[in-house]
Amino acid sequence: xxxxxxxxxxxxxxxxxxxxxxxxxxxxxxxxxxxxxxxxxxxxxxxxxxxxxxxxxxxxxxxxxxxxxxxxxxxxxxxxxxxxxxxxxxxxxxxxxxxxxxxxxxxxxxxxxxxxxxxxxxxxxxxxxxxxxxxxxxxxxxxxxxxxxxxxxxxxxxxxxxxxxxxxxxxxxxxxxxxxxxxxxxxxxxxxxxxxxxxxxxxxxxxxxxxxxxxxxxxxxxxxxxxxxxxxxxxxxxxxxxxxxxxxxxxxxxxxxxxxxxxxxxxxxxxxxxxxxxxxxxxxxxxxxxxxxxxxxxxxxxxxxxxxxxxxxxxxxxxxxxxxxxxxxxxxxxxxxxxxxxxxxxxxxxxxxxxxxxxxxxxxxxxxxxxxxxxxxxxxxxxxxxxxxxxxxxxxxxxxxxxxxxxxxxxxxxxxxxxxxxxxxxxxxxxxxxxxxxxxxxxxxxxxxxxxxxxxxxxx
Amino acid sequence: xxxxxxxxxxxxxxxxxxxxxxxxxxxxxxxxxxxxxxxxxxxxxxxxxxxxxxxxxxxxxxxxxxxxxxxxxxxxxxxxxxxxxxxxxxxxxxxxxxxxxxxxxxxxxxxxxxxxxxxxxxxxxxxxxxxxxxxxxxxxxxxxxxxxxxxxxxxxxxxxxxxxxxxxxxxxxxxxxxxxxxxxxxxxxxxxxxxxxxxxxxxxxxxxxxxxxxxxxxxxxxxxxxxxxxxxxxxxxxxxxxxxxxxxxxxxxxxxxxxxxxxxxxxxxxxxxxxxxxxxxxxxxxxxxxxxxxxxxxxxxxxxxxxxxxxxxxxxxxxxxxxxxxxxxxxxxxxxxxxxxxxxxxxxxxxxxxxxxxxxxxxxxxxxx
Amino acid sequence: xxxxxxxxxxxxxxxxxxxxxxxxxxxxxxxxxxxxxxxxxxxxxxxxxxxxxxxxxxxxxxxxxxxxxxxxxxxxxxxxxxxxxxxxxxxxxxxx
Numbered sequence: 030x031x032x033x034x035x036x037x038x039x040x041x042x043x044x045x046x047x048x049x050x051x052x053x054x055x056x057x058x059x060x061x062x063x064x065x066x067x068x069x070x071x072x073x074x075x076x077x078x079x080x081x082x083x084x085x086x087x088x089x090x091x092x093x094x095x096x097x098x099x100x101x102x103x104x105x106x107x108x109x110x111x112x113x114x115x116x117x118x119x120x121x122x123x124x125x126x127x128x129x130x131x132x133x134x135x136x137x138x139x140x141x142x143x144x145x146x147x148x149x150x151x152x153x154x155x156x157x158x159x160x161x162x163x164x165x166x167x168x169x170x171x172x173x174x175x176x177x178x179x180x181x182x183x184x185x186x187x188x189x190x191x192x193x194x195x196x197x198x199x200x201x202x203x204x205x206x207x208x209x210x211x212x213x214x215x216x217x218x219x220x221x222x223x224x225x226x227x228x229x230x231x232x233x234x235x236x237x238x239x240x241x242x243x244x245x246x247x248x249x250x251x252x253x254x255x256x257x258x259x260x261x262x263x264x265x266x267x268x269x270x271x272x273x274x275x276x277x278x279x280x281x282x283x284x285x286x287x288x289x290x291x292x293x294x295x296x297x298x299x300x301x302x303x304x305x306x307x308x309x310x311x312x313x314x315x316x317x318x319x320x321x322x323x324x325x326x327x328x329x330x331x332x333x334x335x336x337x338x339x340x341x342x343x344x345x346x347x348x349x350x351x352x353x354x355x356x357x358x359x360x361x362x363x364x365x366x367x368x369x370x371x372x373x374x375x376x377x378x379x380x381x382x383x384x385x386x387x388x389x390x391x392x393x394x395x396x397x398x399x400x401x402x403x404x405x406x407x408x409x410x411x412x413x414x415x416x417x418x419x420x421x422x423x424x425x426x427x428x429x430x431x432x433x434x435x436x437x438x439x440x441x442x443x444x445x446x447x448x449x450x451x452x453x454x455x456x457x458x459x460x461x462x463x464x465x466x467x468x469x470x471x472x473x474x475x476x477x478x479x480x481x482x483x484x485x486x487x488x489x
Numbered sequence: 490x491x492x493x494x495x496x497x498x499x500x501x502x503x504x505x506x507x508x509x510x511x512x513x514x515x516x517x518x519x520x521x522x523x524x525x526x527x528x529x530x531x532x533x534x535x536x537x538x539x540x541x542x543x544x545x546x547x548x549x550x551x552x553x554x555x556x557x558x559x560x561x562x563x564x565x566x567x568x569x570x571x572x573x574x575x576x577x578x579x580x581x582x583x584x585x586x587x588x589x590x591x592x593x594x595x596x597x598x599x600x601x602x603x604x605x606x607x608x609x610x611x612x613x614x615x616x617x618x619x620x621x622x623x624x625x626x627x628x629x630x631x632x633x634x635x636x637x638x639x640x641x642x643x644x645x646x647x648x649x650x651x652x653x654x655x656x657x658x659x660x661x662x663x664x665x666x667x668x669x670x671x672x673x674x675x676x677x678x679x680x681x682x683x684x685x686x687x688x689x690x691x692x693x694x695x696x697x698x699x700x701x702x703x704x705x706x707x708x709x710x711x712x713x714x715x716x717x718x719x720x721x722x723x724x725x726x727x728x729x730x731x732x733x734x735x736x737x738x739x740x741x742x743x744x745x746x747x748x749x750x751x752x753x754x755x756x757x758x759x760x761x762x763x764x765x766x767x768x769x770x771x772x773x774x775x776x777x778x779x780x781x782x783x784x785x786x787x788x789x790x791x792x793x794x795x796x797x798x799x800x801x802x803x804x805x806x807x808x809x810x811x812x813x814x815x816x817x818x819x820x821x822x823x824x825x826x827x828x829x830x831x832x833x834x835x836x837x838x839x840x841x842x843x844x845x846x847x848x849x850x851x852x853x854x855x856x857x858x
Numbered sequence: 859x860x861x862x863x864x865x866x867x868x869x870x871x872x873x874x875x876x877x878x879x880x881x882x883x884x885x886x887x888x889x890x891x892x893x894x895x896x897x898x899x900x901x902x903x904x905x906x907x908x909x910x911x912x913x914x915x916x917x918x919x920x921x922x923x924x925x926x927x928x929x930x931x932x933x934x935x936x937x938x939x940x941x942x943x944x945x946x947x948x949x950x951x952x953x954x
Contacts, residue, residue, distance in 0.1 A: 157897040157910030164914035419666035420524025434919035474782035477772035
């Protein structure tokens with residue numbers, strides 16, 4: 030079995046930067062990533078995106094080319110299209126690539142699997158034509174696809190960024206339906222002073238809102254009771270705003286309520302987690318170098334708490350420096366990098382206060398489907414609690430919620446929130462699904478062939 | 490808080506016994522652990538299995554068969570009372586052999602059991618490859634033969650657990666969670682059980698806390714020699730109905746998933762939750778049913794079976810603490826029928842029947858030599 | 859209807875439910891299907907309700923399709939290749 034000083038899962042900004050830094054410290058480094066090309070979701074297809082598309086996606090997207098370039102030049106071994114399906118406590122990593130499973134051993138493991146979008150259960154959210162806002166961006170980045178009638182629904186910086194990018198492409202969204210309650214602006218204003226060191230983010234935010242206004246995109250603020258109508262595909266979004274029920278016809282609805290750490294690997298490894306009230310999400314407990322409660326397991330980037338692409342890159346480098354230091358290799362100066370990470374994070378309290386998930390999402394109506402795979406409603410989850418289920422794992426056993434192919438990724442956080450509310454406790458007490466292998470569905474034939482001696486496909 | 494009976498543990502064993510006690514008219518409270526409780530029930534393979542159970546231990550064979558016979562009524566009453574289907578089916582079950590050596594061993598075992606119980610009452614028969622294939626056309630080329638038993642069946646362990654909890658609740662029972670029993674002390678005529686969630690009192694106590702029984706038993710003068718035995722299960726995505734009956738290591742669930750487990754009779758077979766064990770289970774399943782190779786595994790479970798030194802259950806009433814009973818076993822699905830409808834009435838009456846004498850913990854009290 | 863901002867360049871041809879779909883080299887099946895206006899990729903195994911690509915990043919498993927007879931494949935993670943025969947994942951083919 031091949032062994033490496035560092036194995037990094039994920040080739041987004043954190044993973045790429047971590048790999049570059051680890052290689053420059055002389056550590057043998059392997060990067061495993063699910064996508065065919067590096068960049069993660071934020072810099073998706075950065076290497077193949079042409080000049081025009083990059084211009085439309087904005088300057089921050091272009092930054093990805095520098096990180097990816099350095100990564101390609103770093104000498105790190107890189108396996109694209111690699112789906113990690115198990116990691117054990119000895120840091121043996123099993124992954125699927127090229128139709129076969131392979132195993133490697135890591136002295137240090139870096140989880141750089143970033144974020145996923147927060148589950149947004151609402152009536153009609155399973156209809157075809159309804160996607161996440163992230164999906165709209167991915168379609169733009171990878172294929173230059175835009176929709177002339179897309180309605181962006183929810184809250185968060187990504188909503189405004191997507192709107193701005195679509196406007197730049199000459200295909201502005203049909204409307205923005207924002208769920209931020211009016212009172213939130215006042216609450217968030219309290220964090221404004223502290224956010225000033227990260228003024229560039231504030232400036233970008235205001236610029237995005239100006240661009241939306243200038244383009245004449247209708248913005249419906251403080252929207253509640255959102256539902257998507259349609260028989261077999263999405264046909265309209267309805268909501269209450271401005272004191273009345275409104276309806277916008279569209280075949281394309283994009284939902285967003287912020288992003289949350291992708292916990293699958295850290296949960297599988299039984300790393301300690303905590304519920305962060307400000308981010309309204311579970312985060313792995315990490316030290317100042319982003320090492321988890323499991324020695325030698327690090328989380329770089331948004332997986333340790335949402336900080337954005339710039340922070341992810343810096344955190345990736347910091348993690349590599351720490352691994353190099355522990356291995357007795359020359360490491361870069363961490364103090365300065367830590368200060369920069371802290372400065373960059375100054376904007377987070379404001380964003381987290383302003384764009385906290387809407388009450389409707391955290392507490393869906395009884396009839397709203399929460400687990401999309403097994404079609405389990407919020408009401409059924411509440412009934413299971415009434416029957417005595419103490420938490421998400423018993424709810425899962427009783428109802429099959431979280432047992433479908435997505436393995437709970439699309440419902441887990443919502444299920445924990447609903448149980449917590451029903452029991453009158455915090456999600457911190459309720460906790461989360463236990464995650465077991467395989468991390469992604471795995472062909473039985475491939476599993477059966479594990480360990481068969483065959484050379485791995487040459488890495489790029 | 491006071492009840493007629495306290496059942497310590499809300500897994501399949503505790504829930505089935507509690508439901509049975511409630512049927513007997515007792516006011517029952519189940520004290521359960523929290524969400525991360527170690528639950529053998531969640532890792533149960535879901536067989537209601539008779540064939541080969543109790544080779545060399547006739548009382549276990551009889552107790553198992555009795556449970557299988559009680560299962561249809563248990564399933565029907567749960568469905569009627571709760572509306573929850575356990576997906577119970579009794580099409581009979583197949584055990585496959587993948588080599589001539591396995592086949593010979595199997596034949597010998599079936600012959601032994603027929604000699605003890607009689608072919609009619611035991612009901613397992615030896616099949617050659619052609620006969621197996623006629624019953625189950627999907628078998629792979631490595632299957633040399635097997636055994637079939639008409640008393641075998643299967644059910645969803647998860648829905649069974651839910652139905653038992655639901656049924657208990659509908660009969661006035663309660664389940665208190667985050668209430669792991671800590672101490673058991675005499676309290677007037679009965680006992681008091683302390684937990685984080687408060688103190689609970691009853692005249693009857695049932696220890697059904699799985700591996701936790703070992704420590705609880707000490708509180709009430711029961712020396713329970715039980716140890717964990719790890720087992721692992723793989724579950725695939727749903728597929729079309731392919732398997733008409735369960736087999737000892739592969740079955741298709743009511744939802745259409747294929748479940749792959751390790752052999753239930755392999756007492757002493759220890760597996761750890763590793764990729765290599767998963768790979769071994771997968772490879773064996775493909776030899777039995779080649780079509781499964783194209784399915785994807787979506788989940789795996791590792792669970793600990795509760796094992797006594799000889800692998801058979803321990804049912805015991807404390808001598809020093811009358812009214813305190815202890816139930817220790819694996820196979821919580823198979824035995825659910827007996828636990829709910831045979832054991833619970835005995836506990837309600839205050840004495841275990843003669844048929845359970847063979848399951849006393851005293852069988853392990855070897856004379857010093 | 860969705861549009862492509864940067865003109866044509868779809869050089870790959872595959873079929874979806876018998877209909878010819880054009881894709882760009884390196885593009886996922888799900889992206890090409892959405893560009894072609896095909897938003898429904900599977901039927902729910904529980905209710906049979908129609909579903910389509912949701913996350914586009916391999917997380918939600920809503921875009922499951924049958925490719926060359928093999929079911930349950932993620933259209934958003936698989937790059938389109940010439941001649942692929944792609945079909946909607948039908949509920950009765952996977953569910954009991």
